[in-house]
Amino acid sequence: MKTFAIFAAFAALAGFVVAAPAPGVSLVARGLEASPAPLSYQQVVPIVDAGEAAVAKREIEARQGVYVTIHINWSGGGGWIGPVNRGACADLVVSWKNVISSFGPDSPLVCWIYDGDWCTGDWYGPIYNPGIADLTTIGFNDRINSFICW
Numbered sequence: 100m101k102t103f104a105i106f107a108a109f110a111a112l113a114g115f116v117v118a119a120p121a122p123g124v125s126l127v128a129r130g131l132e133a134s135p136a137p138l139s140y141q142q143v144v145p146i147v148d149a150g151e152a153a154v155a156k157r158e159i160e161a162r163q164g165v166y167v168t169i170h171i172n173w174s175g176g177g178g179w180i181g182p183v184n185r186g187a188c189a190d191l192v193v194s195w196k197n198v199i200s201s202f203g204p205d206s207p208l209v210c211w212i213y214d215g216d217w218c219t220g221d222w223y224g225p226i227y228n229p230g231i232a233d234l235t236t237i238g239f240n241d242r243i244n245s246f247i248c249w
């Protein structure tokens with residue numbers, strides 16, 4: 100099986116090589132789109148180093164939270180809870196317990212809601228953006244006490 104897979108990989112590679120134009124053969128002459136002009140060294144954007152990528156990721160994540168309202172269909176009083184601490188349970192402050200009727204995580208957060216404190220008790224999930232406008236549809240209206248997102 101392994102031998103076959105390796106053979107198949109070589110066959111695919113060989114096929115690719117055959118399909119590529121021979122040096123000096125114009126793609127336009129063969130009726131294909133011309134490839135863009137090669138980039139000069141000065142035009143090539145350097146790859147962002149891992150440290151910069153991590154900083155950019157943290158900045159994006161710092162703008163992600165959950166929008167909630169006290170009436171269904173995103174009406175009544177609302178609030179944005181964020182930024183969420185991914186993988187950590189968010190226990191709602193008392194004034195937000197058992198009042199939420201719409202629950203909307205920002206993309207690409209994935210959340211679970213709980214009817215007990217500190218992510219205990221009955222739960223529902225996963226919930227993705229744009230969220231659930233009417234928590235009565237899942238039996239969770241005015242029941243959220245805590246939630247967790249990744």
Ligand SMILES: *[C@@H]1O[C@H](CO)[C@@H](O)[C@H](O)[C@H]1NC(C)=O
Nearest residue numbers: 170171172173174232233234
């Ligand atoms: C909530 O939105 C749904 C879908 O648009 C609609 O059918 C329903 O009547 C709305 N309910 C209320 C109370 O606004």
